Ligand SMILES: NC(=O)C1=CN([C@@H]2O[C@H](COP(=O)(O)OP(=O)(O)OC[C@H]3O[C@@H](n4cnc5c(N)ncnc54)[C@H](O)[C@@H]3O)[C@@H](O)[C@H]2O)C=CC1
């Protein structure tokens with residue numbers, strides 16, 4: 276329970292109004308372990324109110340032209356950009372990530388999400404075919420689906436929430452969004468800007484609270500025909516079960532166990548720092564984070580030495596420290612889960628080369644209760660260890676050697692996930708060949724996380740269902756109809 280200090284109190288945002296809730300959940304500052312905020316513990320009642328508001332707003336919003344909706348999105352982007360510093364500070368405090376990352380990645384990307392969909396919504400065309408022998412012309416039309424349910428996780432809070440809200444409202448839907456109960460603050464701050472941007476009441480409604488209460492009420496609601504979800508695979512399974520009786524449209528963006536494949540002709544000057552970043556940026560809490568590093572045997576020792584040296588330079592610090600590369604993990608429970616994986620690796624006979632249990636973490640006295648851990652490199656680990664199979668979602672990465680191209684493709688593909696891979700080689704032929712054979716929705720060669728928002732984003736196998744991007748999100752957030760004209 277919270278102490279006597281003034282806590283930040285969030286409210287739901289329904290029909291353009293901030294509304295208090297009957298009960299609240301404590302929200303923790305990950306860098307101190309102390310409660311600093313209270314989040315509405317909404318349930319069915321709040322979802323019903325949000326559905327009523329979204330239902331009433333839908334016809335008016337859907338009837339506006341794309342240009343008009345686009346202008347509101349542009350204005351919202353401008354307002355978010357004006358508030359960038361305030362939002363970055365709030366995101367960093369709420370999530371535990373460094374202020375530098377929030378300032379340079381999270382909030383700029385939230386701004387870009389609105390700008391991008393404000394523009395892309397103006398450029399869609401529909402299909403038309405002729406059938407002269409039958410005297411027919413066929414064409415397609417698209418229309419917004421209705422009320423979209425949007426559920427987002429805690430790792431990239433405003434970044435991922437806006438990646439869903441922007442395409443949904445650009446296409447003419449109204450939305451009910453549920454951010455993670457662990458990181459709700461920046462979503463609440465954004466609500467203050469919606470009216471000013473010209474987004475009418477009821478178009479964007481945000482209900483805060485836990486997955487089992489408010490998330491399930493939203494997913495089960497018969498008037499919410501589509502759900503876009505980013506988060507874990509077990510939660511996605513539950514969402515699929517609850518959606519099945521209503522035959523809802525689903526977009527599921529789930530986890531990964533992403534390999535980095537490093538061939539002997541890789542440019543290690545670029546590969547080592549990028550692979551440190553792809554393993555440990557945002558505390559390793561990104562679905563695209565590298566967590567299995569396969570290195571060709573001839574350069575294995577050299578790579579390992581350089582990689583461990585560079586990892587030791589990846590500074591863990593309090594989120595407000597501009598020189599920190601990494602902040603605190605999201606919660607005590609998550610920190611314990613991540614540490615458990617390192618413990619299992621050790622009991623299996625793997626070697627921990629740096630980080631957890633090897634090096635000493637140094638923190639200011641006020642942050643001793645925070646959820647910090649050092650970036651950790653594991654080696655001498657078997658491919659069938661849970662550390663090589665399961666999504667750890669923390670600052671832990673495993674490095675193992677390989678001999679041949681065929682062998683490494685097989686090993687990289689031997690997990691249930693298929694989200695993102697990186698391939699490092701200076702052979703153009705090889706990067707094309709390997710990229711094609713990897714079971715992965717995204718392959719970055721000689722780089723990581725360079726995003727082209729136009730193109731499909733999403734995973735194969737247990738990493739998800741559907742894709743997001745300019746055309747893919749438009750397709751998801753609209754219903755298509757084929758019309759035949761006999762002339
Ligand atoms: N994008 C990704 O790949 C992410 C993966 N994860 C993975 O999931 C693990 C657990 O993290 P969690 O926070 O528990 O993820 P989660 O999947 O439970 O949470 C994501 C969102 O789903 C909501 N949710 C939870 N249960 C729900 C339900 N029954 N119905 C509707 N919505 C529900 C949560 O409140 C949150 O808004 C992490 O350790 C990580 O491995 C977590 C966050 C993002």
Ligand SMILES: N/C(=C\C=C\C(=O)O)C(=O)O
Nearest residue numbers: 430505528561562563726
């Ligand atoms: N979905 C996630 C990351 C997406 C990144 C992007 O769209 O650029 C995640 O970490 O959950």
